[in-house]
Amino acid sequence: MLEIKGISKTFNVGTVNEKQALNNLSLTLEDGDFCTVIGGNGAGKSTMLNAIAGVWPVDEGQIIIDGTDVTKLPEYKRAAFLGRVFQDPMNGTAAAMGIEENLALALRRGGRRTLKPGIRNEERKLYREMLSKLGLGLETRLTSKVGLLSGGQRQALTLLMATLERPKLLLLDEHTAALDPKTARKVLELTQEFVDEQKLTALMVTHNMKDAIAMGNRLIMMHEGRIIYNVAGEEKKKLKVSDLLQKFGEVSGGEFANDRMMLAN
């Protein structure tokens, strides 16, 4: 479903801030793989997701989604394949537009935007149905402006928008990091529900190692722009947080995992 072949990306080339964010990274996801991504700050986790989404072009390598080479496609064209949820709940929705208008935008992802009505009456039934699944009471507030919703509500809505039109690949970029623990739990449950229901292929970046182990069938650990640990299936199920911490310790030369990861456990 997803094939990343040796991509590299260096930011701020030729300046003192030059940073190689991705270093000849390769990864293959099979159809239905749910892969969690962990790694220290600056390991390149979000950069990898942005490379897939096409936020900027990569320096070298190739990205293939479901047989289509998307390496040269602009971000908005790749969107046809992707569902994305960002870390900041503000980023995934249009605050000044209504809940139903946001959903209508998402329903048309990958389609041509024409002069037909931006939202049709019969869609509203679908939206109410989908929103009621979130269990947040949003189904009665179709026309409310999204800006009035809480961070957790917006993130749940973004998740719904990302999966409303089944994406070939779901990209979750620390999508619960900005939420309080209870809301984060709820959004994670919804994530699992949506992925299971539609049998989605997904990449989920997280700082929480317990979640990384508990969720999905695959796990990768990144360090300095490459994948340094890649487990799947039974082996992943047996993983413990202590194993991951040890692994972190090994790659960062004895230096222990960063504070944020410690706090997350």
Add this chain to the structure above:
Amino acid sequence: MLNMFTIGELTKLFNALPGAVAQGLIWGIMAIGVYITYRVLDIADLTVDGSLGTGGAVCIMLMLSGHSVQVAMLGALLAGMLAGMVTGILHTFMGIPAILSGILTQLGLYSVNLKIMGKANQAINVDKFDLLVSLRFIRNVPVYKNTILIVAVIVIILIVLLYWFFGTELGCSLRATGCNDRMARAQGINTDFCRVLGLMISNGLVAFSGALLSQYQGFADINMGRGAIVIGLAAVIIGEALFGKIFHNFALLLLSVGLGSIVYYLVYQVVIWRGIDTDLLKILSAVVVAVFLAIPYWKSKYFTKPVKKGGNN
């Protein structure tokens, strides 16, 4: 208060009011164009200072060369859209910040407008040409020829068209682009295209307004667009201040911009009537707009902390 003015003076003001309303309505179309860039697309587009004049110049020159008023106004609309497209391309394809793109186009348009007119000012005679609107058609004309009525009808038609457009799939993607372009791209919206399209629609309206304005005053002038952005912003802000609490529907918001423009010209008329030095009018407009633009910022900065019991906000 009343006894301070003579009846004659009051009559003078009263006589000037219909003209102010007509002018306000014409500038209202321009302000609606500004609303589309400033509020919907979240771009402060300075192209309008040039494209207003372009609209006037194209309209007058086409009419002087024998074209009908309809053709002339369509030409003005298209010329404005072209100007908007140039700004859009400077901004998206060439990566120049929006505000600078507008300034560059505006500067370029000064030469373009001069070339279109051949000189700095071109007059058109209302008696010899079949104009749609004129300051002569305010009083003592059949109702269907009344400038205020004609422009009001045009404004309403434009609002209906824009309301329809911004409810379509394409219109919604334009709004999403202005609201959150990152989200828009993630939903597969070509944000660059949307920005260019929005700038084209906006400047098309502004040039259309310029076409009406030049007919109304009977001439097109190289300086007619100077400070247009400020008047447009003033209309947007006045409209929001007066009607923001009651108007939420998009069509009504556009209407409030049009009404804001009328209020601006009525106030302007009163200021002139009170005998204020007209040299000072532009700085007065600038100060008023600056203060109103600052109010939301001041509100968020100084009035969001919990106020002691009984306080508002």
